[in-house]
Structure formats: C-alpha cells, structure tokens
Amino acid sequence: MIKKFKFGTPFETDAVVKSIPLESSSLPYFETDTTEGLKFTLPLSKEDAVYGLGESVRGINKRGYIYRSFCSDDPNQTEGTHSLYGAHNFIVISTKDKTFGVFFDCPSTVTFDIAFTYYDKLVISSDNTNMYVYIIDGDSIYDIIREFRIAIGMSYIPPMWAFGYTQSRWSYADRDSVRNVVKGYRDLDIPLDAVYLDIDYMERYKDFTVDEKAFGDLKVFADEMKAENIRLVPIIDAGVKIEEGYDVYEEGIKNNYFCTDKDGKPFEACVWPGMTHFPDFLNPEARLWFGEKYKILTDMGIEGFWNDMNEPAIFYSQKSVDNALKLIKEYAKEDTLTLQGFEDIKNYFGSRQNCDEDYSSIYHNTPQGKYCHKDVHNLFGYNMTRSAAAGLLKADPDKRFLLFSRASYIGMHRYSGIWTGDNFSWWSHILTELKVLPGLNMCGFLYVGADLGGFGYDCSRDLLLRWLSLGIFTPLMRNHAACATRNQECYQFEKPEDFKHIIDLRYRLIPYLYSEYMKAAKNGEMMFKPLAFEYPDDLVAKCTEDQLIVGNEIMIAPVYTQNALGRYVYLPEDMTAVRMQGGELTFTDMKKGHHFVEIPENEVVFFIRSDKAIPLCNPAKCVEELDLNTLELIGNGKEYVLYTDDGFAKDYDNPENLKTLKKQ
C-alpha cells in the first residue's frame, strides 16, 4: 500500500510513474514540523534499523550518521563523506512492531540524520518546503520494496554483452592503445567484452566528436573491434564546449537550450573542454535535442555509453574567476601575503567544487517554470541520462544499449545503470562497494558496479584479485583507473592465469546472473540482499554486513583485507561451498553456523543455499560465444528457473524466455 502526501508545490520529478491519489490526511508515523523548511521526526528504539539511501557511505543499516542527498563530485568515499554522486531518498524503517518505507521526492538537498544528533531519533529535514512524501506499508521488507519499485517503474535492462568483463582507463589515447588492451586479454585467453573510451577520444573534449588523428574513422575502428567481439563504449560529458563553428554549441545557443544565469545569459563554467555551457536537461526540448546527438556515435556502430560529470561537475565558473581575481588584486595591494590572505585565497579556490554559489547562479527553463538549479540540483544527471535513453530509443527502438551514469536520482533507474563514481585502490573500498549494493537495488538501480581495482591511487595485484572476486557478481563488471596511476589491466600483473580463472568463473555464472537480474527487474526484487532481509529472525544474520545473498540461490562472502588467508563466514543455513581453484570447481557441504574459510587470493569461494541449484555454462572469451544451451546444474537443489533471451531484443515478457532446468 503506497500513499502520497504533498507539501507546498513540489517540482514534478517523474520519479514515480504510477498514478497515486493524494492523501488529505496528515503524514502518519512522523512528527511533522513546518516552522523552518520541512522536518520529519520519528523516535527510534535501540534495535530499530534503517535501510536504503542508495548510493551512500557506511553500513547497510544506515543508523548512526548524517547523510545528505546532494549529487556531488567527490571521490572521497570515506566514513566522513555525507554525499556521493547519486541522491536516493528512499528508506525502509524496520522496528519491532512495524516496518514501512518512505520516499522523499524532493529534487534539492534532503538531510537524513539517522540517530546521529539524537541517539533515539530519525530526523529528516530539508530547506525545501515543496515535496511529495510517499509512505509504503507492506507485510515484509520485500513487499514494501516491491510496492515502491512498481510505483517508480521497471529497471533498465542492458544488452547481455554488458554482463561481460570490461576494461577501462583514463584514457586509452588512440587505436593502438585499445588494440593492445584487446591483444593483452585475447593472447592470454582472458575473457573481455568491451573497452571504454575516456575523454581523450574526443576532439578537444567536444561531445559527439572524435579525434580522428588518434582514432581515424571511428566507424571503421568500431567495426574492427566488433569483429573481435569487442564493443567500444565512449564517455559523454555534460558540459558543451564553447567554440564557434562547433554545431552542438551553435545549435544550443540558437535555440536557447543551455542553462542560463539569473539574467538569461547562458551560464559559463570551466570543465575539461575549457569554458562550457550546460544543456538544460530539465527543458524537454533541449533534452530531446541533446539525446538525438548520441545517434552520431550509434551510426558509427557504438552500442554503449557512460555519462559523466553530470552532477554537474564544475571546476570553476566564470563568476568564480572574476571573484578570484578581485580577491587576489585586493591582497596584492600589500607587498606580502598575510597568512589570512593566503588562507582566504586557498579556501576560495578549494571550495569551487560542488559549490553552492555556482549552483545558485544557474537557472533552468522547465515546463513548471523557471527554476534555480539549487532547487532542482539532483535532477540534472538523471535528466541527462533520460535524454540519452530517449535518443537511443529513437535511434534504434528495438535494440538495447549499454548506458550508465555517474549522477542519478530515483527514476533514472528506468533508463540506465550507474557506476559508483571515483573510488580509490583501497582495501576498504571493496567493502564499501559490497555495502552499497543492496541500497542501490532497493531504489531500482540493478545495473550497478564500482571501478574494480579502484580509480585513484595505484592498485596492487592482490587488491585487484580480491576486488574482482566480488566484481564477478556485479552486473557491471568494469576495471577502471585514473590517469597517472599504475597500469591496472589484468595482463599487466604477474601470473595472469590467476586473473583468467576468476574472470572465467564470471562467464560461467552469466546464465545465473542474467536470470537473476531479469527476475529482479521484472518482479521488483533485489539482486543483492542483506542477510538481515533474508533471515530476519536470525540475530547474527541481522548483524552481518560483509556477506550478501545474490539472487535467490547463492551467498557471497568476499575477502576485503590485505594478506588475509581466508575469513570468517557465517552460514545462516546449511549451504554448499563452491570453491574455484585453478579453474576447477569443488563442492563441500557445510553446516549452519560460523566457519573460518580459507580463501587464497587466487581462489573464489561462494555458497549455494540448501535445496537450491544454479546453472553454469562453460567459459568463453566473450558473452557472444557462451554456449547457453549446455548448462550444468550445481548445488543440492533439483531444479532452477532459467531466464534467457537473445540478449538484444526487448521481448522480456515472452513466456518462452523462462525454462525450468531439472537435474538429470
């Protein structure tokens, strides 16, 4: 049961697609305070848990911290961070006597103070007095989530090749660099399905252009790669370079498709291309226009994209530069810079990222009137990606494209996946990724993954092995690294066969992962489930935040500490441990309870639940070459319901896609 409550005059975000009548009664459960902005308070007793918030730091149970939903360009995914790239205002509150969900549909900052300021209170507040609040009741956490997911619409479904292993780096500078990556993998027989093109494939960072000196005719090169079953996946940035003669810039100016400043002049800020304007993705006409540009690249044979810098990220605005110069001139009147002057200048430059002053100077021309960016900030990346999805749908209505975005809001899950943005080559970030997965799924984001191996800093061989051992279970499986970091492709490390065995296992699991993904998408379920949801009456399971149920049949318990020879694993029921060792699988039945499981860094162990079975295929060098007709069932169960389709067409509801596989 989902109920809709209205405060003020909310901006229509289109997060919810189901039509739900407005309630006239007051908001249940919470104490509502409207004296200053909006504030909703709920008492929490000690054992109550709060789940959700999609892309956010810290635990699966979000208790004990302040989170701020404000799409931010911030790679510091640490315990001290309050906001990440996505803004996902859905939580489930689980108390002794009742469990319910609540979604705050508000496009500007919402603060979730979850038993932080007051140990026994949940306080949700916003300066914005205009929002819809949805209350979702149900018999179980899963019922509540399903109800919410029906209201926000079905999750995006990628093409099947996007379940393959993919390689990225900022940047592969030219054709030969990409060819070398493919050769590196193919020579060692390590599977690979795609290579990403980061910003340097463009001509001077101009969207929808290609640096032909480095990449030649991209269509020819995309065909060459396609012949090897490799897809090229270019990046698209939100900012459009200001350059006379550049058609995207000129069309945008001519038709008033860019965001403006207060006076209606296009807002100017510096990002990778230098000075840019931002397409006004909240203006439906501008959205349509920008989205249609993706066809320039699909016409060259491109079948996937990643949308970046769409919080939007701003290095500095024109106004900031003007202010900075003023500040410096002011201090330059003195002969020497005082400490205060030094600090002022440093702080001014240091505070340009995710900067309130800039976001307060941007305006959108929306069907609901002129809006200051600050009030609709969290909708920008969502609508950039919605624009891309609409363009791709128009370019080829019957085809699935790979699409994922950095910034997001609930609603965007219908159009694309997300990657969790910049992270670091830190051991703690393996666990960070594991913990973020259930929350993302709750909010409808199913096609998800983190930069495997870590984006910033240098990655060690053991870190990559361990991270891949989690990454083989995430739908988006991409190894990505920042410029000036150590090479991170698997073939760059010693004993590459260790990497091959792990990635081979991923390909063997694709029939299972794809089936579970499709079931989750079609039925509003989660693919990554906390043990707390699956075993609500088991105290230990409730507290276990470093293991997950993946789909309905398996449990994972990855190693996330360096030099560990194994780890403690809690089995909430009897399970079969599946061990991949040197590419071979062995099976051990294990009893419910605590175990220390030895897991060398080149092995993977996962667990099949009692009376369940999962399908495995043979590995292949790419998804296209997987033989999905020859499947073996493993585990103690007798059957498995497999979902298959051709991996491209959109006939998701064809009953023939579901087959019950039975053990011989």
Ligand code: MIG
């Ligand atoms: O300011 O395009 O998160 O994946 O490699 C950095 C370069 C811009 C940020 C993305 C990252 C990408 C990088 N981009």
